[in-house]
Amino acid sequence: MVKLPPLSLYIHIPWCVQKCPYCDFNSHALKGEVPHDDYVQHLLCDLDNDVAYAQGREVKTIFIGGGTPSLLSGPAMQTLLDGVRARLPLAADAEITMEANPGTVEADRFVDYQRAGVNRISIGVQSFSRRQAETTWAYSWPARSETRGQSWRAGWGCVALTSI
Secondary structure (H helix, E strand, O other), X not given: OOOOOOEEEEEEEOEEOOOOOOOOOOOEEOOOOOOHHHHHHHHHHHHHHHHHHHOOOOEEEEEEEEOOHHHOOXXXXXXXXXXXXXXXXXXXXXXXXXXXXXXOOOHHHHHHHHHHOOXXXXXXXXXXXXXXXXXXXXOOHHHHHHHHHHHHXXXXXXXXXXXX
């Protein structure tokens, strides 16, 4: 019997604090509160509709991008990843990456994401220029630095910093 290749799963969280001027992704400035529970249930319903296509294939990587996935609460992330695990076989060493933007997370939320199963965080620093960071994006220079520090204190084994 032929072994089917593993899968990678992308999960999109479309909300941002503000729409960045360079961004071409399906993302939207948040108006009000993130609809955590409703959105997660819709994502899992979508997965239910397509899960038959993944039968017999193991999920090796999950990438949670956006938008700003770090706007999603820790409990919502737990529900989401528990739902994925209930529907699809994950590799024992599956890499689960989540994007985060400075100023949208704090140490406790990092811990919640780890408990949910996220094992790699990608922090969207975007610029190492203080002036550009403070005039172009919705977060301040101290928030950028603090997010990086909080990720280290939370014990992340794998942290990526992205810039443009």
